[in-house]
Amino acid sequence: MAAVPITIDSADDPRIAEFRDIRERDLTGRENRFIAEGTVVLRMLAEAHAEGRGFSAEKILLLRNRVEGVRPILERFPADVPVYVADADVLDGVVGFHLHRGVLAVGRREDRGEAALLDALPERALVLVGCGISNHDNAGSMFRNAAAFRADAVLLDETSCDPLYRKALRVSVGSVLSVAHRRGGKALDVLLALAERGFAIWTLSPNGKTDIRAIPPSARMALVVGTEGEGLPEALLARFQSARIPQSEELDSLNAATATGIALFSMASAMGRI
Amino acid sequence: MAAVPITIDSADDPRIAEFRDIRERDLTGRENRFIAEGTVVLRMLAEAHAEGRGFSAEKILLLRNRVEGVRPILERFPADVPVYVADADVLDGVVGFHLHRGVLAVGRREDRGEAALLDALPERALVLVGCGISNHDNAGSMFRNAAAFRADAVLLDETSCDPLYRKALRVSVGSVLSVAHRRGGKALDVLLALAERGFAIWTLSPNGKTDIRAIPPSARMALVVGTEGEGLPEALLARFQSARIPQSEELDSLNAATATGIALFSMASAMGRI
Structure with missing residues (x-):
């Protein structure tokens, strides 16, 4: 009423x-x-x-x-x-x-805190982690992709923009309100908290070691993406497994939103979710 | 000099x-x-x-x-x-x-005409066709995806925007200048010209018949994408084979640029190009 x-x-x-x-x-x-x-x-x-x-x-x-x-x-x-x-x-x-x-x-x-969000994730879960996502268009598109491929949550580190900002929310077609998410904390801490809960962590990088089509499925998977241009910090890439999207070796790679979409599509396929 | x-x-x-x-x-x-x-x-x-x-x-x-x-x-x-x-x-x-x-x-x-462009395509070829792509961001992103997955050409129908428009060119990171392309003609005529030259035509639609991961490879393949929202005209969908990207059944699908990227990634994979 x-x-x-x-x-x-x-x-x-x-x-x-x-x-x-x-x-x-x-x-x-x-x-x-x-x-x-x-x-x-x-x-x-x-x-x-x-x-x-x-x-x-x-x-x-x-x-x-x-x-x-x-x-x-x-x-x-x-x-x-x-x-x-x-x-x-x-x-x-x-x-x-x-x-x-x-x-x-x-x-x-209402921010219920990171632990509450992580503890509420299902046994089989796909999570998207964004590190330094400063562009509102990219942030919104990532949520849209997460919704399309049924990710259970999106976690953004403290250096990312707020996905509830008007433009990001609009670009996400409202999916910031439908996919569980939280923004805050350092990327490394977020990833360690996920690893502790049994998540296989896959960073995405043009120089990643494993072809995204060949990553082995696991019950809980996290995809970690960085900002366009600079990408993820070396410290994160060195510490976790890394995946790449095979593509032309020309200078300019896929944009951040499309790369995230392709990687989520591949991971959701591997997990048998789509 | x-x-x-x-x-x-x-x-x-x-x-x-x-x-x-x-x-x-x-x-x-x-x-x-x-x-x-x-x-x-x-x-x-x-x-x-x-x-x-x-x-x-x-x-x-x-x-x-x-x-x-x-x-x-x-x-x-x-x-x-x-x-x-x-x-x-x-x-x-x-x-x-x-x-x-x-x-x-x-x-x-310098517009060399459609026939000249089509006749110059290699024996094994991947072509992206856009129909009614009116958004400059989407047009630019499509070229970027085409470059990333080594498409041999992009063809836009006469109702699409000009990809050389300043903003589209910038969003494409210049790839409008590196991927052979032409804009003009009716979509159906463009597709018939491709079919005549041995291309397997795959329209992309949320209701497409074949899962994009299951389309059989052929030496010459064309991916046909429509505008966000309305999608491809029924007349085209009914006349050619159709593919879909498996995703959540919630209302809002992937954006046009990301969907094109995922479909090109899948087709380039099937063709063994990446």
């Missing part, structure tokens, strides 16, 4: 202050809150909220002519999540640019 | 008129000319020019402090390709924004 929509007449209304100038600001850092944008992401937020996946919606802001179209999604939120409605001129005044999608929400993340 | 650099003192200098407001304009349409941006793309243009791959450089424009860094690349261009040099304020005034890369060129494409 959704809340009754409340009309907002002024861009300065304090009830929608979180949406002000969203292009320039980022809620994720200090408050564990984030902006969800677009119908698909709103639907994912509704599901995550309803299923208690560690995300909740705080408020929703809609362009008036979008209300009817998203009503089935609004019905999935509890009635204590306020729904605000504004005309285009007011909405554009709030967000600071022309927002043609007209569907926004503020969400909140 | 490169040309001696000529200093440009005014943003209005007619010798560099092609670079004016490059964000807003697109040379590709009417003149078969294009803007190459950045060191990597300039290097690819030098190679394509030197090797007679159907591309030539018309002029080069550099930020003064970039000249030394790119000198080895400049040496590869013939002396009749003028090299213009400007300070940052002049250059920014020309292009209309702050161009921190500071490396630009105008290139020209």
Whole structure:
């Protein structure tokens, strides 16, 4: 049962202050809150909220002519999540640019800690670990790939960007809200915690030792990817097993998102998950 | 032997008129000319020019402090390709924004026609065909994937965007200049021309009949991909063999670039090319 929509007449209304100038600001850092944008992401937020996946919606802001179209999604939120409605001129005044999608929400993340996430992983598990993923497009695409190949979790080290940042969330088509994830800690510590729990750790690198098509399946596998350009730090590559995607030896390799997709596809195939 | 650099003192200098407001304009349409941006793309243009791959450089424009860094690349261009040099304020005034890369060129494409391109393909060949690829990021990524998995050519139908458009060329990391390609014609006609030349045609679709990992190798293979969202037209899917990438049945599939990368990886594997 959704809340009754409340009309907002002024861009300065304090009830929608979180949406002000969203292009320039980022809620994720200090408050564990984030902006969800677009119908698909709103639907994912509704599901995550309803299923208690560690995300909740705080408020929703809609362009008036979008209300009817998203009503089935609004019905999935509890009635204590306020729904605000504004005309285009007011909405554009709030967000600071022309927002043609007209569907926004503020969400909140509950961080349950790394150990809780790792301990909840199933017996047979595929995990994606990102190290230094600073590009929001790449971060979003990695979540999309993780969802497509049914990874059980995505772990990002503390030097990676926040995948709940508006653009990353949008590029992920909302899958940051459907795939269990956590960001924080040093990559080495995250990998050691996984190894302790029986994960076979596979770093991905153009110079990896094992052809990605030949890595042996195990019940629990972790794929570790680094940033485009620099790749993973030598210390990590030297400490764990490494895999490569066979490709042309020309200078420029696959982009980070595509490489991650191919490696996850190969590992999910090896594990018999797809 | 490169040309001696000529200093440009005014943003209005007619010798560099092609670079004016490059964000807003697109040379590709009417003149078969294009803007190459950045060191990597300039290097690819030098190679394509030197090797007679159907591309030539018309002029080069550099930020003064970039000249030394790119000198080895400049040496590869013939002396009749003028090299213009400007300070940052002049250059920014020309292009209309702050161009921190500071490396630009105008290139020209020579269209040799579809038949000439197809007739020049080797006995064993892998070709990527794009239908309705309207997004420049996706077009650029597809070329990058094609280069990584050694595709012999990329063919785009007339409803696809021009991959020489500045952004697509940059996203491709210059591989639009290294992989033989052509844009034009209706997708069905392109596919029939390939079938006539012995290509096994495989359309890619979430509902494709054959698992991409199970498609039988043949000497000549063509992978056909459509636009994200709508996918390939039913008429094409019904007429040719179809393949799918196994993945989660959740609503949102892989993005177009990643799906193309995975399919090319699988086909190149089947053909024993990687």
